[in-house]
Amino acid sequence: xxxxxxxxxxxLTQEVDLEIDESGKKIKEDAxxxxxxxxxxxxxxxxxxxxxxxxGEVTAITIxxxxxxxxxxxxxxxxxxxxxxxxPGELVTDGYLDATILAKTISGLEYxxxxxxxxxxxxxxxxxxxxxxxxxGLAHAAVTNGIEAEEKAAKVFVELEGGIDEVxxxxxxxxxxxxxxxxxxxYVSIMGIRKAKKKELKxxxxxxxxxxxxxxxxxxxxEEVFLPPETEGAEMIEGDAATIAETLIRIMGEKGVTV
Amino acid sequence: xTSFQTLAVNGNDGITGYVFMWIIAVVALTIFAFIIRSRIDxxxxxxxxxxxSNLKRRFRDLINYGFIQKRxxxxxxxxxxxxxxxxxxxxxxxxxxxxxxxGLGLPIFRPxxxxxxxxxxxxxxxxxxxxxxxACVWAILRRAIVRPERYEGSHKAEAYLVLGLISFLMVTDxxxxxxxxxxxxxxxxxxxxxxxxxxxxxxxxxxxxxVILSVTYWLHILAFFLFLNLLPLFKHFHIITALPxxxxxxxxxxEIKPARYGVDDxxxxxxxxxxKIEDFTWKHILDLYTCTECxxxxxxxxxxxxxxxxxxxxxxxxxxDHAYQKYPILPxxxxxxxxxxxxxxxxxxxxxxxxxxxxxxxxCEEECPVFIEYINKIIDMRRHVLExxxxxxxxxxxxxxxEKTGNPFGKPAVKRADWLKxxxxxxxxxxxxxxxxxxxxxxxxxxxxxxxxxxxxxxxxKGLKLAGMDFGILGKLEKDTGHxxxxxGEEGLFQVLVEENTETLKSVDFKWIxxxxxxxxxxxxxxxPEPYRVFHYTQFFLSLVETGHLRPKNAVDRKDLYTYHDxxxxxxxxxxxxxxxxxxxxxxDLRLVEMARNRxxxxxxxGGDVMLWxxxxxxxxxxxxKRIQMALDVGATVLVTACPFCLIxxxxxxxxxxxxxxxxxxxxxxxxxxxxxxxxx
Numbered sequence: 001x002x003x004x005x006x007x008x009x010x011x012l013t014q015e016v017d018l019e020i021d022e023s024g025k026k027i028k029e030d031a032x033x034x035x036x037x038x039x040x041x042x043x044x045x046x047x048x049x050x051x052x053x054x055x056g057e058v059t060a061i062t063i064x065x066x067x068x069x070x071x072x073x074x075x076x077x078x079x080x081x082x083x084x085x086x087x088p089g090e091l092v093t094d095g096y097l098d099a100t101i102l103a104k105t106i107s108g109l110e111y112x113x114x115x116x117x118x119x120x121x122x123x124x125x126x127x128x129x130x131x132x133x134x135x136x137g138l139a140h141a142a143v144t145n146g147i148e149a150e151e152k153a154a155k156v157f158v159e160l161e162g163g164i165d166e167v168x169x170x171x172x173x174x175x176x177x178x179x180x181x182x183x184x185x186x187y188v189s190i191m192g193i194r195k196a197k198k199k200e201l202k203x204x205x206x207x208x209x210x211x212x213x214x215x216x217x218x219x220x221x222x223e224e225v226f227l228p229p230e231t232e233g234a235e236m237i238e239g240d241a242a243t244i245a246e247t248l249i250r251i252m253g254e255k256g257v258t259v
Numbered sequence: 260x261t262s263f264q265t266l267a268v269n270g271n272d273g274i275t276g277y278v279f280m281w282i283i284a285v286v287a288l289t290i291f292a293f294i295i296r297s298r299i300d301x302x303x304x305x306x307x308x309x310x311x312s313n314l315k316r317r318f319r320d321l322i323n324y325g326f327i328q329k330r331x332x333x334x335x336x337x338x339x340x341x342x343x344x345x346x347x348x349x350x351x352x353x354x355x356x357x358x359x360x361x362g363l364g365l366p367i368f369r370p371x372x373x374x375x376x377x378x379x380x381x382x383x384x385x386x387x388x389x390x391x392x393x394a395c396v397w398a399i400l401r402r403a404i405v406r407p408e409r410y411e412g413s414h415k416a417e418a419y420l421v422l423g424l425i426s427f428l429m430v431t432d433x434x435x436x437x438x439x440x441x442x443x444x445x446x447x448x449x450x451x452x453x454x455x456x457x458x459x460x461x462x463x464x465x466x467x468x469x470v471i472l473s474v475t476y477w478l479h480i481l482a483f484f485l486f487l488n489l490l491p492l493f494k495h496f497h498i499i500t501a502l503p504x505x506x507x508x509x510x511x512x513x514e515i516k517p518a519r520y521g522v523d524d525x526x527x528x529x530x531x532x533x534x535k536i537e538d539f540t541w542k543h544i545l546d547l548y549t550c551t552e553c554x555x556x557x558x559x560x561x562x563x564x565x566x567x568x569x570x571x572x573x574x575x576x577x578x579x580d581h582a583y584q585k586y587p588i589l590p591x592x593x594x595x596x597x598x599x600x601x602x603x604x605x606x607x608x609x610x611x612x613x614x615x616x617x618x619x620x621x622x623c624e625e626e627c628p629v630f631i632e633y634i635n636k637i638i639d640m641r642r643h644v645l646e647x648x649x650x651x652x653x654x655x656x657x658x659x660x661x662e663k664t665g666n667p668f669g670k671p672a673v674k675r676a677d678w679l680k681x682x683x684x685x686x687x688x689x690x691x692x693x694x695x696x697x698x699x700x701x702x703x704x705x706x707x708x709x710x711x712x713x714x715x716x717x718x719x720x721k722g723l724k725l726a727g728m729d730f731g732i733l734g735k736l737e738k739d740t741g742h743x744x745x746x747x748g749e750e751g752l753f754q755v756l757v758e759e760n761t762e763t764l765k766s767v768d769f770k771w772i773x774x775x776x777x778x779x780x781x782x783x784x785x786x787x788p789e790p791y792r793v794f795h796y797t798q799f800f801l802s803l804v805e806t807g808h809l810r811p812k813n814a815v816d817r818k819d820l821y822t823y824h825d826x827x828x829x830x831x832x833x834x835x836x837x838x839x840x841x842x843x844x845x846x847x848d849l850r851l852v853e854m855a856r857n858r859x860x861x862x863x864x865x866g867g868d869v870m871l872w873x874x875x876x877x878x879x880x881x882x883x884x885k886r887i888q889m890a891l892d893v894g895a896t897v898l899v900t901a902c903p904f905c906l907i908x909x910x911x912x913x914x915x916x917x918x919x920x921x922x923x924x925x926x927x928x929x930x931x932x933x934x935x936x937x938x939x940x
Contacts, residue, residue: 012669031672192751
């Protein structure tokens with residue numbers, strides 16, 4: 001079973017007071033720490049687990065600069081066999097372009113499954129995986145939280161609203177977007193990541209992939225980035241436990257929650 | 260006396276006895292060599308460990324802890340019994356050699372024995388024979404009747420066998436010498452043991468006496484060689500290995516061993532940690548050989564006390580049983596050296612939660628009379644667990660945060676000095692590259708970000724200001740020292756942190772480092788390669804008081820009774836017991852009482868390492884709960900500590916246990932600041 005996993009490096013934004021830069025179209029990124037996109041971490045683990053059980057090879061792909069190779073090394077340390085980085089140069093991509101570039105890269109590879117995370121922590125659009133499937137002409141399942149792979153097909157569990165799982169069979173090759181919680185991603189130590197430097201990591205430019213400049217036009221444009229407006233202050237409920245509970249129930253009732 | 264020795268050896272018929280003795284000695288020593296070979300095999304297969312540094316100190320410790328046995332009386336009666344037997348062995352060793360060499364027809368000790376000094380020696384030997392006999396009987400009765408709990412899980416039959424055999428050696432020698440004296444019809448000086456022997460013998464029957472003389476001699480000799488060969492099979496191997504084990508002890512407490520000795524860059528290594536028995540260092544194997552199964556370690560282990568699946572003694576016994584199985588004396592009995600492991604040692608013989616149960620408090624190592632190391636072994640096994648991703652999942656995020664943000668909370672580095680604002684501390688210098696100060700205050704992660712611990716940091720900063728110190732903090736340049744990270748087994752990340760922090764510390768000019776946290780203090784002092792002049796705040800502020808920079812003036816309420824809890828990494832690991840107590844006593848009207856477990860017998864609060872992020876299911880109660888009970892037992896109303904983690908554990912336990920009315924916990928620094936006349940400069 002050969003599996004391709006698309007991964008992305010994202011900023012760690014919890015607890016950070018994000019600031020907008022002068023252009024008003026981007027957040028300031030210089031003081032941010034970067035990590036692997038959480039969903040992608042589960043996707044790599046899912047791929048490596050399948051590979052450990054069924055054999056085959058796992059290839060990790062990212063689009064980004066040299067700094068982004070860190071997430072590829074992580075993937076290699078977790079058990080991926082090789083990695084590819086596509087260097088977009090000066091090009092600023094959107095979800096559509098990411099899908100287009102990935103499609104071109106992947107079309108030259110052999111695979112049974114493609115995994116992406118459901119979404120990325122930075123842009124949260126949740127569309128790259130699905131558009132990639134479309135461009136490759138593959139069947140796909142989004143928000144996958146369980147996989148039982150067979151020879152030419154896979155049983156996939158997809159998370160629906162309200163905690164309901166939809167179980168279906170999908171013909172391979174196929175693309176699955178992986179939901180967090182599908183597994184417990186293993187820890188990779190710093191030592192493991194350093195050791196993974198010995199594994200193959202191929203860098204390709206857009207030229208190598210045969211893109212002409214005109215073919216890569218983003219389909220979305222960011223007009224403005226702004227922080228959510230501050231809302232009014234919270235109401236502090238005073239009193240003993242019983243009074244607080246009563247007040248809480250009343251407020252929740254007013255907002256339409258029946259307790 | 261040698262005349263009857265010769266008689267005993269050879270009877271009346273010339274030289275047959277010599278032949279016997281040579282046969283016995285050669286056979287016994289051959290078997291002994293054969294047994295020892297498999298023990299040496301494993302030592303040779305294990306890892307490097309340089310243990311020849313500081314020879315002067317090693318010899319001094321050998322005398323103090325090896326010969327004077329200073330640690331033995333920590334358990335008074337057992338200690339006294341052991342010292343009696345040990346010194347008996349030292350004295351009686353010469354006697355045994357004399358008996359054997361006489362038997363071999365090589366009487367090399369005869370001139371000494373016949374000298375006046377020899378007569379004194381004979382009396383001394385006799386006294387010790389009685390002392391050893393009494394001690395053995397006492398020990399047997401203690402084991403059979405008193406049955407100390409700490410012997411649970413030890414090899415009890417072995418203990419009885421050896422105690423019996425030692426007694427047998429004493430009795431046969433008494434009867435031998437006694438019958439010899441009766442036959443010769445004369446006394447060789449003052450020989451109380453032999454005299455008691457004579458009382459039991461048929462004095463009027465020379466025939467019977469000469470039979471007894473021969474029989475007791477040969478029984479003694481056979482028992483002696485049997486004993487020699489039993490030693491390396493059981494826990495009594497310590498009779499041979501204990502003195503070397505003390506000599507090669509770990510000298511620098513608080514320090515964790517490198518992943519491999521003699522390797523500069525751990526990233527050159529193929530793997531990290533201990534997976535197989537041969538991955539331990541030779542000294543750690545010698546530890547296994549040396550364990551006497553006395554159980555003092557487990558008796559003091561806080562993890563063991565609260566029902567976690569860890570007993571240091573059983574850890575050693577299990578590893579030793581495994582080692583002996585893998586390196587058997589008879590090669591046919593299922594030997595499988597090398598890579599082929601029929602059963603996992605880590606996550607098999609030693610369970611994962613057994614490894615995570617340890618808080619690295621060091622109580623076991625403080626107690627062990629023969630200086631067996633536990634922490635380094637456990638950390639080495641944890642390294643393997645982590646490198647093979649068998650660690651608890653909760654660690655993943657913590658370690659990722661430390662790597663990416665320099666603290667376990669995942670808070671952005673730029674906010675590391677925000678505690679100044681949050682705690683309303685003004686005028687603290689945040690150092691940049693090239694800045695110069697006298698005191699570099701190393702805040703570390705918990706005191707920077709945890710609201711409770713921030714109060715300690717605030718007190719330290721205010722105190723330094725009040726004393727007029729020229730000091731600063733590193734702010735966003737500072738990262739956690741990696742104390743926890745290293746003890747969780749993430750050696751690679753620890754090395755990265757050491758590199759980064761060392762670089763940062765190089766970029767500013769300072770005289771001293773002061774830390775909030777005993778763990779950070781320990782890491783900078785013992786784990787970091789640079790020789791920083793680092794102080795814990797308790798040391799530093801005591802010197803500020805003693806040099807008159809600060810004067811505590813406000814008295815505390817005399818109704819309160821204070822007790823001080825020694826944090827493990829301040830006390831046991833770094834020997835700082837007196838400074839915090841003296842700082843406490845500088846506060847007017849403060850009444851201090853000691854808990855039953857204090858100083859080097861302090862009982863861990865639950866630990867500042869792994870336990871914050873991993874729960875052990877078998878735990879019956881929290882360590883902090885047990886510790887607070889100890890404080891209540893002596894009537895304390897205020898529990899004082901000097902470590903953010905102790906504070907967190909105790910505060911939490913007091914709240915969840917509803918004990919607020921009876922006791923409160925306070926950090927020494929906060930308490931000290933409130934005693935200063937004008938705490939807000």
